[in-house]
Amino acid sequence: MKNFLKLHKNKILSGGLLFLAALMALTGLYVWNLEHKPELQIYFFDVGQGDSIFIEAKDGTQILIDGGPTNKILPLLGGVMPFYDHSIDVVILTHPHADHVSGLMEVLKRYNVEMIFESGASYHTAEAKEFESMVIEKNIKKIIIDRPVKLSFFKNAALNFLFPDKSFEGQVLKNVHDSALISELDFEGKKILFMSDAEKNLERYLLQKGALEDIDVLKVGHHGSKTSSTADFLKIVKPEYAVISASDRNRYGHPHPDVLSRLSAIGAQIFRTDINGTIILNINNGRLTLQKEK
Numbered sequence: 001m002k003n004f005l006k007l008h009k010n011k012i013l014s015g016g017l018l019f020l021a022a023l024m025a026l027t028g029l030y031v032w033n034l035e036h037k038p039e040l041q042i043y044f045f046d047v048g049q050g051d052s053i054f055i056e057a058k059d060g061t062q063i064l065i066d067g068g069p070t071n072k073i074l075p076l077l078g079g080v081m082p083f084y085d086h087s088i089d090v091v092i093l094t095h096p097h098a099d100h101v102s103g104l105m106e107v108l109k110r111y112n113v114e115m116i117f118e119s120g121a122s123y124h125t126a127e128a129k130e131f132e133s134m135v136i137e138k139n140i141k142k143i144i145i146d147r148p149v150k151l152s153f154f155k156n157a158a159l160n161f162l163f164p165d166k167s168f169e170g171q172v173l174k175n176v177h178d179s180a181l182i183s184e185l186d187f188e189g190k191k192i193l194f195m196s197d198a199e200k201n202l203e204r205y206l207l208q209k210g211a212l213e214d215i216d217v218l219k220v221g222h223h224g225s226k227t228s229s230t231a232d233f234l235k236i237v238k239p240e241y242a243v244i245s246a247s248d249r250n251r252y253g254h255p256h257p258d259v260l261s262r263l264s265a266i267g268a269q270i271f272r273t274d275i276n277g278t279i280i281l282n283i284n285n286g287r288l289t290l291q292k293e294k
C-alpha cells in the first residue's frame with residue numbers, strides 16, 4: 001500500500017513537472033507571439049456559405065462580426081485565440097439570417113461575451129429566436145444600432161457604424177438585409193468596409209447620404225451576389241482589395257461572375273474564402289497586408 005502510494009505520488013510529481021514545463025513553454029510562445037503580433041489583425045474565416053470576421057487588436061480587444069452557418073466557427077476561433085481566453089468583448093450580429101447567426105449561438109455557449117450589437121429587427125426563424133433568448137438568458141448587454149455610432153478601441157482604432165441610421169427594433173422586414181449593420185474600420189489611415197449582406201438599395205442609400213468614401217479593403221456585400229456591389233458603389237469606395245466570403249460550389253452561385261468583373265474593372269485584387277480559405281488582414285506600422293490560407 002505504502003509503495004503504491006509512493007509510486008502514485010511520484011507519478012503526480014512528474015506529471016506536475018511536465019505540466020509546468022508545458023505551461024512555461026506555452027507562456028513563452030504566447031509572449032513571443034504577442035511581441036511579434038501586428039497591431040491589428042482581421043480574420044475573414046472560411047466558414048463555408050456565410051460570414052464570420054474576427055478583429056483582434058494587439059491590446060487584446062476582440063470583436064466578432066457574425067458567426068457563419070455552423071459550429072465550424074469554434075475550431076477557427078480556437079485556432080487564433082489563446083487557449084486560456086474564454087471571452088470576447090463585442091459580438092456583432094449584422095442580421096439574423098442563419099448563415100450569420102447560427103454559429104454565434106455556438107460562440108455564446110463557449111465564450112463569455114461582453115456585449116452584442118444588432119439592429120433589433122424581428123425575424124421569424126427558430127435560430128433567430130433562440131439567439132435572442134440566449135442573449136437574455138446569459139444577461140449579455142445588447143446595444144441596438146439605430147444611428148451612426150463609433151466604437152473606439154486600441155490606440156486610434158475605430159469601428160464606425162454607417163447603418164442602420166434609424167430604429168428597426170421589433171420590426172418585421174420583407175427583406176431583413178435592409179436592416180444589416182454596415183461598419184467601417186479605421187486604423188492608422190487604413191479603411192476596411194464591412195458590407196454584410198447589404199444589397200444595391202442600401203448601397204445607393206449610403207451613396208446618396210454621402211456616407212461612403214475611398215477605402216482600402218471591401219468585405220463584399222452578400223457573398224458576391226449580383227444584387228450587390230454595383231458599379232456606382234464601387235466607383236466611390238474604390239477598394240484595393242475585395243474579400244468575398246462564400247462556400248465552394250454553393251447553390252446560390254456566389255460570387256456572381258458579373259460582380260467579379262465589376263471588381264476587376266476597378267482594379268481590386270480579389271480574395272475568396274471558397275478558394276483561398278481563411279484570409280488574414282494585418283495592419284502594422286501603417287502598413288496593410290493580406291495573407292491567405294491557400
Ligand SMILES: [Zn+2]
Nearest residue numbers: 050097099197
Ligand atoms: Zn448571408
